[in-house]
Amino acid sequence: MQKLSLAELVQVAEDLLERRGEALGRVAVGPVFRTLLGKAVAEYNALPAALRGVPMADLLAAADARHDGWLRSIFGLRDVMRGAPDKTPAMSAAADFLDKGFGPISRESVAPYAQEVQRAADRQAKVADNREVLEAVPTPDGGTLLAWVEAYLEAGRALGESLSSRADEVSGAGSRGAAPALRGRLMGLLGDLRTNVRREVEAETGLDAEVEAALFGYADEVIRLADARAKSPGASEAPVVDVVDAPADGPLAAG
Secondary structure, three states, rough: OOOOOOOHHHHHHHHHHOOOOOHOOOOOOHHHHHHHHHHHHHHHHHOOHHOOOOHHHHHEEEEEEEHHHHHHHHHHHHHHHHHHOOOOHHHHHHHHHHHHHHHHOHHHHHHHHHHHHHHHHHHHHHHHHHHHHHOOOOOOOOOOOHHHHHHHHHHHHEEEEEEEEHHHHHOOOOOOOHHHHHHHHHHHHHHHHHHHHHHHHHHHOOOOHHHHHHHHHHHHHHHHHHHHHHHHHOOOOOOOOOOOOOOOOOOOHHO
């Protein structure tokens, strides 16, 4: 189990909670571990994406693409309004606001991330003062130009949060220490659950030995693949989710 990543441990916990409920319910301590594992999974889902194994470069690229996409869409609509032969007063007012309130954007999609974030933040107050102007213009998706502009502003905030997370990752600040602590706790919970199952079987409480295999078949498969990966770093084999049978002395038993 020491070779499993935090994401893999969470996968094991989710498998126990979502697919092994009947077997878990037969264990005396099952309700306790269901609660504790559920809390651990919730903590994992609350971690920043970078701490859940998503590469920070990918996060930044995705946030930037969303930011740039909304900006291009907004100014594409601006161009349509400008070129319409029978433009309405509402269209002219919205186009004027975008020209004056946003300024030129020709180079903005290739600007540094931090500059994009700052420009979006600077436009927040101007948008707030001109909501009626933007809301008067419908968009092809059935919404309004205001909704598009607010989506752009939100994308700018999200890009800023991703930049902040990258800074924390580089400096070691923020919640970075939460991931190793959660990983250790999950390993302990999974090991304790298996120990308790074996003790119940040994105490002849009526729990049969097959319950261990039913509970930990997926875990043993994930560990087997992690061991293979450690021996052959290039291996990309994925675990089989529907594994049920597992040896009673599987790798998880050894901790």
